[in-house]
Amino acid sequence: MRTLSDMTTVALAATDGMLQFELAIAQEVFGTGLPGFTGSWYELTVCGPAPVKVGRFLLEPDHDLGRLTRADTVIVPGWADLDVAPPPDLVDAVRAAHEAGARVASLCTGAFVLTAAGLLDGRRATTHWAHTDLLAARYPLVEVDPDVLYVDNGSVLTSAGKAAAMDLCLHLVRSDHGSAVANTVARRLVVPPHRAGGQAQFVTAPVPDQDDHPLGGLLPWVTERLDRPLTVEDLARRANMSSRNLARHFRSATGTTPLRWLLIQRIRRAQELLERTDDSVDAIAEATGMGTATTLRRHFNRTVGVPPDSYRRTFRAGSREW
Template structure:
């Protein structure tokens, strides 16, 4: 009897070929037994062969996306994202995207603090949304080799302050248009999309590791009011912060961590505490 909690299927250049029947059956049996099934890169072909992706949204490396869609027409293949979390089935693009997905799994199972510590050990960004595009100019978000290397850590240390795109642009002596271009190249997001992601990430950590009230967390994360925090957090995570805290303390972490909704970069601040 299969007792694994999570089964990860890796990929290789040979994986898109004919799938071994015993491997396909083993993955199907694990899913039937209640295991969470995860694929990295071309490993999605194994999941598709097992019928686990039928009617679901899934991804794989962009090199194989067209082949996966042609061979398995019942799979909704999305070639433009890093990974897809569909609850009990997760699929990722290339191997680095697989690391992002695994950090996402650690966050789900053990909380934001553990995931962020692991990311620091790996010298990886602590959170890249699954819906982030596979095609991003390969600039290091953690190093010193890009125009935002000093700005990003500064913003993370000042999330409780009212920050606009204009404020950020002035700090690095750029126009707002130039700043937005650098943000898209480095993070794959607009400045306000990235800022909102950081605020929700910090709210995650505070909900898991502190006894602060929702109002206090809203102030510390720059959301301003508990109502604003609840709205943005619920949209991003799929449940309100109060419920998330209770679920985390009960060891019942939500199954899905949905990506932050797209926010337009208009140069205005998110609601702040007075």
């Protein structure tokens, strides 16, 4: 059984017909080193038949598909022609990698490869919203969720299209190295540091920062005051709009409600403090506006899936330095 600290090798499963944007995202996130990072960064390899035609380009893989079984994480980029079944050798290699213990993640329509390999039977999954109906019809054993950015089933993960593929890649980095490192990668790529997997796919501006956007000045103002007991009325007053109007803008911009967005920001701040400080849970609860350790533990466990103390031990056990 691989542990989080073992997740260092990433293999891209490449073959003719892959979408180049999703493949490039994975290469950029996992294949580019992070200056100043002293831990073990990912060792990226591209596996596939030689050469691979990706869009108008030819890609020369490092190894054949059989090498996928030696990777800790296998990334399956989007599959372009959904009228054609994925190549059997690709499907077999992805299945074999998962059976060997690899964590397998699909980007966009790469979910069709995972379903062909039987990895999503009985599991919740997603793909690009335009193809969720087809995925559900073609593979009735899969619980297709068309309204999320990505789904994490532990050893099998799926994402929606394009930008959501980046969200999933950053989620993997966050799972392996913590929020601080994932946020640094996001800053390097000039993308939002975190969008929760359960966020809706139809989001016009995940983190609006334009000066003329109704929430442009509000969100930074809130994140600087997470230690305070802010209410929806406080946010509406700051934005100079009614609570109902605020909720409408939040839903359009972030895909969620003001209270849910605020809670997620508090949880993310708590994660960073747990990873990077020795502050007590009581102190972190106060610093994140949760009030008490009991409240923080309840919301943290519900959102992250583990208690704050267990989360801290996980990221301290890997001796990650940043």
